Amino acid sequence: MKKKVNWGIIGLGKIANKFAEDLQLSNTAVLHAVASRNEERARNFGEKHKSVKFYTSYEELADDPEIDVIYVATPHTFHFENTMMCLKKGKGVLCEKPMGIDVQEVEIMVREARSRNLFLMEGLWTRFMxxxxxxxxxxxxxxxxxxxxxxxxxxxxxxxxxxxxxxxxxxxxxxxxxxxxxxxxxxxxxxxxxxxxxxxxxxxxxxxxxxxxxxxxxxxxxxxxxxxxxxxxxxxxxxxxxxxxxxxxxxxxxxxxxxxxxxxxxxxxxxxxYEGNGFIHEIEEVNDCLLRGEIESSKLPLKTSIEVxxxxxxxxxxxxxxxxxxxxxxxx
Ligand SMILES: NC(=O)c1ccc[n+]([C@@H]2O[C@H](COP(=O)([O-])OP(=O)(O)OC[C@H]3O[C@@H](n4cnc5c(N)ncnc54)[C@H](OP(=O)(O)O)[C@@H]3O)[C@@H](O)[C@H]2O)c1
Missing domain, CATH: 3.30.360.10 (Dihydrodipicolinate Reductase; domain 2)
Structure with missing residues (x-):
């Protein structure tokens, strides 16, 4: 059985920095790659957070066959587009809150993940505090x-x-x-x-x-x-x-x-x-789900994201x- 989860991060802004700091606290997570629209930001972020690789395109990161799950940390209005792109390329996703701009978007994302048997969770990190x-x-x-x-x-x-x-x-x-x-x-x-x-x-x-x-x-x-x-x-x-x-x-x-x-x-x-910046608890939940082969968190099920x-x-x-x-x- 796989022992570690390879993470990718797209959208290297404020919250991605805090999240990446907490990834380093996990024994079961590896920061495999990060992607920014800006090359310098991608390189600097990658070096700072000890990422194995960096990309200057979100799509290229999602094409990396070694990645298990991608943390989508872009502004709200891009969550749908970015998450759907990652799911279509066969990657699990932890999508920052709010998962979509409206419930129609969230329902489509949930259907896509389920139909592909892929992990999907909203970054309502508080649930794991x-x-x-x-x-x-x-x-x-x-x-x-x-x-x-x-x-x-x-x-x-x-x-x-x-x-x-x-x-x-x-x-x-x-x-x-x-x-x-x-x-x-x-x-x-x-x-x-x-x-x-x-x-x-x-x-x-x-x-x-x-x-x-x-x-x-x-x-x-x-x-x-x-x-x-x-x-x-x-x-x-x-x-x-x-x-x-x-x-x-x-x-x-x-x-x-x-x-x-x-x-x-x-x-x-x-x-x-809480430990670290508080994100470590949601990170461990995602790692545990993936290592157990589960596509949904029982503590924060997709039904809840639809209700929210x-x-x-x-x-x-x-x-x-x-x-x-x-x-x-x-x-x-
Ligand atoms: N869980 C929490 O506690 C928490 C706290 C704050 C925010 N959030 C969520 O995290 C998401 C990002 O928030 P943030 O505060 O980190 O935002 P931010 O600092 O503005 O970073 C967002 C990143 O998204 C990327 N991006 C892609 N298209 C963009 C566009 N057209 N305009 C601006 N940025 C674009 C940029 O990364 P590149 O240029 O590197 O590609 C940018 O650095 C939001 O949805 C927010 O709700 C969660």
Whole structure:
């Protein structure tokens, strides 16, 4: 049986750097090749992260027969095109979040991977953090009773450059797709799919959401209040209140290293540190799946990525965010 997994990385930006640092912490991963549109970046990145090879074309990397899985770390609007290209060339893919720009894209990607019997997973890395593992245990054991209410926010003040990835509509900009996906995913883990939603956003001149406020209502009466913003440093904490107690995922909640449970006025604190930059946990999940010959993670199945994307589409519809229409000022 194969003992190591050969990785490729395409799109050598900020997150690819952090991810590549964590690849070096794994005993079962080898960084086999990296690819950038820019030769100097490919060479420098390859040297820095001890990659065996580097390429100046994403396609050439995907053609390398020694690669098992490719980490797609390009802006959101390229995830579909890049992932489909890798799958069609017979490679497994770990695709950064959000997996697609809408649920149609995600469903096509999932069908392609399944029909080719290839591994595919969304880079919702938080799912593999020690804190989220603990959270899942608490929720499964109903330690705080039935969930009544979830409150979560994620926000920071970003450089409002209209051409930058976070504000540029052509690159999938906006707070919801970049940050809001984390509170949305948490609400799905805790409460499932909401019955109805009410959302409002402040839009930028580039027609993406600078701030998005979401109120979710569930069949059993539970509620979630979620928020994402690129305009201000917000606490970035999450609270889950149940019939027997409450818990807090400490800031920044999506990579929390501490959970506090409060019951009858008594607090219990769990310290749950992650290793490296936090990506090592998702890397080990992918390695384990591949070495076992599995094409899907049981902790983060593709069904969940479809549900996350579908819920985000419902929110986008409410706030009038549509990546497939051109910016009004650029029309005609
Ligand atoms: N999991 C997390 O915590 C986390 C955190 C941040 C971001 N992300 C996700 O990772 C993805 C990348 O984010 P990032 O912050 O790393 O972005 P970034 O620094 O802008 O890097 C993106 C890279 O994509 C490549 N690219 C290909 N076509 C491009 C285009 N037309 N314009 C710009 N870049 C293009 C570029 O690489 P080359 O020029 O080298 O080809 C670029 O360096 C996003 O989808 C984001 O949601 C995840």
């Amino acid at each position: 020690p804190s989220i593992n603990k959270l899942m245990e608490i929720l499964e054991n109903k330690a705080i009773g039935d969930i009544l209410f979830v409150r979560a926010d994620f926000g920071f003040k970003a450089d409002a450059h209209p051409e930058g990835r976070l504000f540029n509509k052509k690159l999938g900009g906006g707070s919801l797709m970049d940050l809001g996906i984390y509170p949305v995913y948490l609400s799905l883990l805790a409460l499932g799919i909401p019955l109805d939603i009410k959302c409002m956003a402040r839009m930028t001149t580039t027609e993406v959401d600078a701030t998005c406020s979401m109120l979710l209502n569930y069949e059993n009466g539970a509620k979630a209040i979620l928020e994402s913003t690129l305009e201000a440093e917000t606490p970035s904490e999450a609270y889950i209140h149940g019939s027997k107690g409450s818990l807090k995922l400490h800031s920044r909640f999506h990579q929390a290293e501490k959970i506090t449970i409060t019951q009858n006025g008594t607090k219990e604190v769990f310290n749950l540190e 994307s579908h819920l985000i589409d419902r929110i986008k519809k409410e706030i009038g965010l549509d990546y497939k229409t051109k910016i009004a000022s650029h029309k005609a």
